Amino acid sequence: MTARPSAAVERILDAADACFAHYGIAKTTMEDVASAAEISRATLYRTFSDRESLLTALVRRRARMNIERSRARIMALDSLTERVVEGITLNVRVGHRDPLMHALVSPEQMALANTLLSSTGLATELTHEFWEPVLTAARDTGEIRADLDLVGLCEWISRLEIMFIVQLEDTPEDTDRIRRLVADFVVPALTAAG
Structure with missing residues (x-):
């Protein structure tokens, strides 16, 4: 199993989880996630290159739980x-x-x-x-x-x-x-x- 994600990554994933639950998969934007995580979009894009990589990380985390x-x-x-x-x-x-x-x-x-x-x-x-x-x-x-x-x-x-x-x-x-x-x-x- 891979190393545990950093606190910053966990915060982003928590925000993404909340956004996907609130707005739905199709309507959640990277801007929504950045805002919910209280970070800039640039910071979010440095961590996750796109919405699919963010969703992949979230699915991986949820499954591993x-x-x-x-x-x-x-x-x-x-x-x-x-x-x-x-x-x-x-x-x-x-x-x-x-x-x-x-x-x-x-x-x-x-x-x-x-x-x-x-x-x-x-x-x-x-x-x-x-x-x-x-x-x-x-x-x-x-x-x-x-x-x-x-x-x-x-x-x-x-x-x-x-x-x-x-x-x-x-x-x-x-x-x-x-x-x-x-x-x-x-x-x-x-x-x-x-």
């Missing part, structure tokens, strides 16, 4: 199936409940989401950060195939999670549907003989 706690929660489960099913389900529910993440993957923001999450590799990076210890432990104990490319697998998982956030609601019925789909299709792909 949950990674350790969520991973510990799924690692306490007894089986690989439970860890994978509940881990993906938990990540989708967190994505639904986080206003910024949910807005980012909305149809209105799909082009920006594609740039930030897919083209930059951010979604794969954060998914790998979450799953790598879980999957490495499962590979070491023979619970998953030894030939799996973990980075490629994490890219697939991130795309699946984004799809679930976009296409399904945060309802008990859809949560159960995610669990069934992951148990029926994802888990067998991890454990099937290569």
Whole structure:
């Protein structure tokens, strides 16, 4: 994991978070963020070259706030199936409940989401950060195939999670549907003989 951002960067990210929540992703400007952070636009641009790099840093920070706690929660489960099913389900529910993440993957923001999450590799990076210890432990104990490319697998998982956030609601019925789909299709792909 990278070093913790400076207090100045944290203040900018706090301001950006507040602005994106207040104005929305599409309408927040760098001027709004600079004003909320009580810094000049020049200072903001020295720290973040554009709105996309600022949003990327904010998404990275928000995701990392949950990674350790969520991973510990799924690692306490007894089986690989439970860890994978509940881990993906938990990540989708967190994505639904986080206003910024949910807005980012909305149809209105799909082009920006594609740039930030897919083209930059951010979604794969954060998914790998979450799953790598879980999957490495499962590979070491023979619970998953030894030939799996973990980075490629994490890219697939991130795309699946984004799809679930976009296409399904945060309802008990859809949560159960995610669990069934992951148990029926994802888990067998991890454990099937290569």
